Amino acid sequence: MPKLIIDDREIEVEAGTNLIEAARRLGIEIPHYCYHPALSIAGQCRLCMVDIEKTPRPTIACNTLAADGMVVRTDTERVRETRRSIMEFHLINHPLDCPVCDQAGECWLQIYYMKHGLYDPRMVDEKVHKPKAVPLGPHVILDAERCILCSRCVRFCDEITDTGELGIFNRGDHSELALFPGRDLTNNYSGNVVDICPVGALTDRDFRFQVRVWYLDTARSVCPGCARGCNIDVHVNRRRPHHAEGRRVARLKPRFNPDVNAWWMCDVGRYDQHGVVDSPGRLPVPLGRAGAAQVEVGWEEAVAAVADALRAHGPEAVAVLASPHMANEDLMALRVVLERAGVRQVAFRVPPAAPADGDDFLLRADRTPNVRGAELIGLDGDAAAILAAARAGRLRALWVFDHDLTTAGWPAAEVAEALGRVETLIYAGAVASATSARARWVLPTATWVEREGTLTNFEGRVQRFRTALEPLGRSLPAWELLGRVLAALGGTPPGPRAEHWFRALASAVPAFAGMTYRTVGDGGQMVAGAVPGGAPVPPGRRAVVGAAG
Amino acid sequence: MTTEPILSRNFDRPAARTLAGYRETGGYGAWARAQEMEPAAILEAVKASNLRGLGGAGFPTGMKWSFIPKGHAGPVYLVVNADEGEPGTFKDRYLLERDPHALIEGMLIAARAIRSALGFVYIRGEYVQPWRVFDAAVREAYDAGLLGRGLDVIVHRGAGAYICGEETGLISSLEGKKGWPKVKPPFPAIKGAFGQPTIVNNVETLCCVPHIVARGAAWFAGLGTKTQGGTRMYSVSGRVRRPGVYETSVSITLRQLIELAGGVAGTGRLKAVVPGGGSAPILTADEIDVTMDVDGLKAAGSMIGSAGVVVMDESVSIPEALLVLARFYAHESCGQCTPCRESTGWIYRMVHRIVDGHGRKEDLDTILDVARRGAGTTICAFYDGAVGPYISYIEKFRAEFEALIPK
Numbered sequence: 001m002p003k004l005i006i007d008d009r010e011i012e013v014e015a016g017t018n019l020i021e022a023a024r025r026l027g028i029e030i031p032h033y034c035y036h037p038a039l040s041i042a043g044q045c046r047l048c049m050v051d052i053e054k055t056p057r058p059t060i061a062c063n064t065l066a067a068d069g070m071v072v073r074t075d076t077e078r079v080r081e082t083r084r085s086i087m088e089f090h091l092i093n094h095p096l097d098c099p100v101c102d103q104a105g106e107c108w109l110q111i112y113y114m115k116h117g118l119y120d121p122r123m124v125d126e127k128v129h130k131p132k133a134v135p136l137g138p139h140v141i142l143d144a145e146r147c148i149l150c151s152r153c154v155r156f157c158d159e160i161t162d163t164g165e166l167g168i169f170n171r172g173d174h175s176e177l178a179l180f181p182g183r184d185l186t187n188n189y190s191g192n193v194v195d196i197c198p199v200g201a202l203t204d205r206d207f208r209f210q211v212r213v214w215y216l217d218t219a220r221s222v223c224p225g226c227a228r229g230c231n232i233d234v235h236v237n238r239r240r241p242h243h244a245e246g247r248r249v250a251r252l253k254p255r256f257n258p259d260v261n262a263w264w265m266c267d268v269g270r271y272d273q274h275g276v277v278d279s280p281g282r283l284p285v286p287l288g289r290a291g292a293a294q295v296e297v298g299w300e301e302a303v304a305a306v307a308d309a310l311r312a313h314g315p316e317a318v319a320v321l322a323s324p325h326m327a328n329e330d331l332m333a334l335r336v337v338l339e340r341a342g343v344r345q346v347a348f349r350v351p352p353a354a355p356a357d358g359d360d361f362l363l364r365a366d367r368t369p370n371v372r373g374a375e376l377i378g379l380d381g382d383a384a385a386i387l388a389a390a391r392a393g394r395l396r397a398l399w400v401f402d403h404d405l406t407t408a409g410w411p412a413a414e415v416a417e418a419l420g421r422v423e424t425l426i427y428a429g430a431v432a433s434a435t436s437a438r439a440r441w442v443l444p445t446a447t448w449v450e451r452e453g454t455l456t457n458f459e460g461r462v463q464r465f466r467t468a469l470e471p472l473g474r475s476l477p478a479w480e481l482l483g484r485v486l487a488a489l490g491g492t493p494p495g496p497r498a499e500h501w502f503r504a505l506a507s508a509v510p511a512f513a514g515m516t517y518r519t520v521g522d523g524g525q526m527v528a529g530a531v532p533g534g535a536p537v538p539p540g541r542r543a544v545v546g547a548a549g
Numbered sequence: 550m551t552t553e554p555i556l557s558r559n560f561d562r563p564a565a566r567t568l569a570g571y572r573e574t575g576g577y578g579a580w581a582r583a584q585e586m587e588p589a590a591i592l593e594a595v596k597a598s599n600l601r602g603l604g605g606a607g608f609p610t611g612m613k614w615s616f617i618p619k620g621h622a623g624p625v626y627l628v629v630n631a632d633e634g635e636p637g638t639f640k641d642r643y644l645l646e647r648d649p650h651a652l653i654e655g656m657l658i659a660a661r662a663i664r665s666a667l668g669f670v671y672i673r674g675e676y677v678q679p680w681r682v683f684d685a686a687v688r689e690a691y692d693a694g695l696l697g698r699g700l701d702v703i704v705h706r707g708a709g710a711y712i713c714g715e716e717t718g719l720i721s722s723l724e725g726k727k728g729w730p731k732v733k734p735p736f737p738a739i740k741g742a743f744g745q746p747t748i749v750n751n752v753e754t755l756c757c758v759p760h761i762v763a764r765g766a767a768w769f770a771g772l773g774t775k776t777q778g779g780t781r782m783y784s785v786s787g788r789v790r791r792p793g794v795y796e797t798s799v800s801i802t803l804r805q806l807i808e809l810a811g812g813v814a815g816t817g818r819l820k821a822v823v824p825g826g827g828s829a830p831i832l833t834a835d836e837i838d839v840t841m842d843v844d845g846l847k848a849a850g851s852m853i854g855s856a857g858v859v860v861m862d863e864s865v866s867i868p869e870a871l872l873v874l875a876r877f878y879a880h881e882s883c884g885q886c887t888p889c890r891e892s893t894g895w896i897y898r899m900v901h902r903i904v905d906g907h908g909r910k911e912d913l914d915t916i917l918d919v920a921r922r923g924a925g926t927t928i929c930a931f932y933d934g935a936v937g938p939y940i941s942y943i944e945k946f947r948a949e950f951e952a953l954i955p956k
Contacts, residue, residue, distance in 0.1 A: 043886075044886055045887055046886050046927065057925045060732075063732045081922075085888070085923065085926070086888060086926070088922075089887045089891040089892060090891070092895055093891060093894075122911075122915055125895065125899065125902065126898070149890065168884070171710070171712075171880070171883055172880060172881070172882040172883075172884050172890055172894055173884065173891055173893070173894030173895075174884070175884030
């Protein structure tokens with residue numbers, strides 16, 4: 001392992017580590033644009049210059065591997081002067097339209113100009129003009145004038161997705177990022193090019209002009225879009241509620257986890273998951289039925305009624321369809337409630353109308369986030385048998401979580417018959433549906449960004465998601481309303497926070513034994529006996545064609 | 550000064566372009582001899598001959614060959630750089646058109662020395678006639694069994710980009726990619742075309758190799774200076790009476806070379822000379838008593854580069870000459886590295902403005918500062934080549950530029 005000195009501090013790094021990463025370990029930031037740890041070395045931006053002892057002039061840090069005895073300086077006058085020059089070159093043809101640019105506030109041209117530029121501009125000639133506001137695909141839009149031609153997005157499409165939609169065309173200062181003729185940026189990972197674009201050249205079409213990034217708050221979270229559980233940050237707008245037409249979730253961004261998703265997330269997760277949070281169909285208050293209509297009721301009334309329904313009919317006449325969208329804490333609370341009420345008919349596998357496909361990278365065919373958790377917690381009963389029991393008139397109360405049974409993969413007539421014969425239909429979920437519309441009691445639940453909890457991914461990795469927003473209206477996290485039902489049944493919830501239910505889970509289910517929120521941490525923790533497979537190898541890295549870099 | 554023609558010995562014999570004609574002049578005799586030699590012995594001979602790369606950089610050829618990793622199990626490629634694009638340079642064109650078998654023979658010997666079984670010849674796209682002649686010679690060599698038995702040759706035509714003459718830009722282009730130079734390390738001799746060790750040599754360089762093998766390294770070394778063996782083909786153009794390609798010893802001075810080309814034409818009074826292709830810093834009329842070898846021009850603050858000599862008489866406007874070059878560099882910058890991509894365009898716009906009569910007092914110093922700031926910061930030598938003229942034209946002829954700037 002090479003040992004080297006950077007800015008008078010010694011560090012030992014693994015062989016093959018470049019100087020940017022070696023310096024990063026010491027907390028020294030070497031400014032760069034084109035370098036990205038997931039991509040090949042391009043060496044194009046020329047910003048990451050450092051001085052290396054016995055080298056006649058500054059050298060790019062990205063393409064220099066740490067070597068034993070190397071003495072590196074990142075702060076010499078010569079290096080600072082070089083950075084200033086390179087910043088000037090990056091900016092002479094840049095439109096400097098920060099006031100109308102979505103990247104403002106998180107733009108590396110702004111950040112590095114303030115840190116390393118601060119020269120007096122002296123370009124008086126006409127700038128080079130290039131295409132602006134060019135949609136590249138359903139999610140991404142290009143401003144070629146803002147582009148600094150770092151080629152990260154091009155390399156992403158070549159080396160990660162292996163789809164090759166993008167290229168840099170033309171030469172000199174007329175070089176231009178564009179799609180290859182006849183192509184669109186439609187791969188399922190297109191949103192990642194926005195993340196890795198260091199400037200405002202590539203922006204999200206759905207985030208564009210919605211809210212300034214400095215009004216956003218961030219919470220660490222997990223994507224609920226499939227069984228992989230990609231680690232993400234949820235960016236929410238709580239400070240400017242009049243922006244973005246009132247939508248509170250502004251965007252989802254992948255969060256690095258080398259064992260799950262590396263730096264990436266798919267477009268299905270990024271663009272299709274958060275719509276539910278601010279959906280007009282959200283259920284803000286508990287509802288009870290008054291004749292044909294559903295009317296707002298208090299939580300006390302609804303909880304008492306649900307407890308009564310569980311108790312009154314006897315175990316054989318009550319069934320629960322839980323959901324793999326529920327967190328481990330919710331499922332544990334449900335298990336305790338059912339144990340208390342003596343209800344044994346519970347299942348969660350309601351077939352989707354059309355089975356989804358996974359892709360060749362992160363997206364799984366199972367589009368729910370917690371099947372593994374529901375299995376381990378012991379709720380894996382026979383959903384079809386529950387449907388049959390309802391149709392046969394054997395169920396007097398049915399409690400459905402999240403599912404809209406009318407759009408599930410069961411024959412519509414059978415579902416209609418089943419729902420028609422159940423005396424007390426209880427629905428718990430975040431969004432109104434044909435199923436909730438038929439319910440006697442509707443219990444509004446908070447969405448995953450409005451609460452905290454854990455999910456267990458397909459490999460058995462338990463991962464935390466944190467609260468980004470207040471629950472809408474009077475909705476409650478499922479674990480909390482279940483706790484209230486438990487109390488109404490004479491039981492005692494383990495405590496007032498989700499973590500208390502996680503502790504209860506850890507002591508009741510051996511697979512979770514010994515886990516706490518602390519041990520799960522930010523990277524997740526495998527359930528007992530599960531073997532981590534690591535983040536999948538990107539399609540573009542599987543067959544190395546033409547090893548030439 | 551006149552020298553026995555070596556590289557140009559067949560230029561006046563059209564028959565030598567055919568295999569039979571070439572053989573009549575002793576062609577492929579060196580190859581016959583090289584086949585008796587161990588590869589290492591060929592390499593040693595080339596080292597001892599002081600042959601230096603004649604494409605522009607002047608790197609010792611034998612040393613370059615010796616960088617191929619010993620015991621490499623995969624293929625090794627020999628790439629011929631026939632993408633002659635340096636402004637004012639046209640000597641490889643003559644070799645391809647007038648003595649194509651000399652290059653094939655040089656390739657055979659070089660390939661034996663570096664243990665390569667596949668050679669690529671990357672010919673500049675605009676060189677249609679040279680390609681036709683050379684391609685016909687390759688076919689003849691195949692028919693005669695010279696090629697195809699140990700060495701295959703692929704002739705590849707470029708599409709018209711100056712940067713594809715930079716050796717790693719050429720390799721990228723050869724690989725089917727955009728002709729962007731590659732970050733080094735790794736150097737081509739370690740990881741070049743298609744990821745394999747690759748030697749890239751200029752046409753003229755390889756044409757020297759048969760003569761080194763045939764007549765000995767000592768003889769070849771003796772033709773030149775202490776640090777550079779052999780003769781060299783100078784492309785002389787501009788305001789001279791007899792422009793053309795002149796082969797002479799590298800110890801000739803620039804003044805003698807201009808005389809050899811018939812002396813200064815136009816007004817007859819010399820103003821300036823570009824001694825080594827567009828990228829070489831310009832020399833004034835007082836600076837032409839320099840020897841035309843790698844080290845002689847280096848000492849004079851310029852470079853021999855591709856040995857393209859452009860002579861300017863007193864009627865030539867230096868600002869306009871710089872405008873032509875600045876446009877060239879702005880047009881040909883591959884656009885990969887930020888300093889080169891941005892400053893070649895910026896400097897072109899400034900020079901253009903000055904020549905148009907809209908210059909500002911501070912422009913000249915801005916050009917000099919911008920040029921110096923970008924120098925040495927890029928992947929390849931393209932920008933360093935552009936900086937030479939930017940700085941030297943303005944520093945040596947500043948009054949001419951200032952005269953164009955409104956008071």
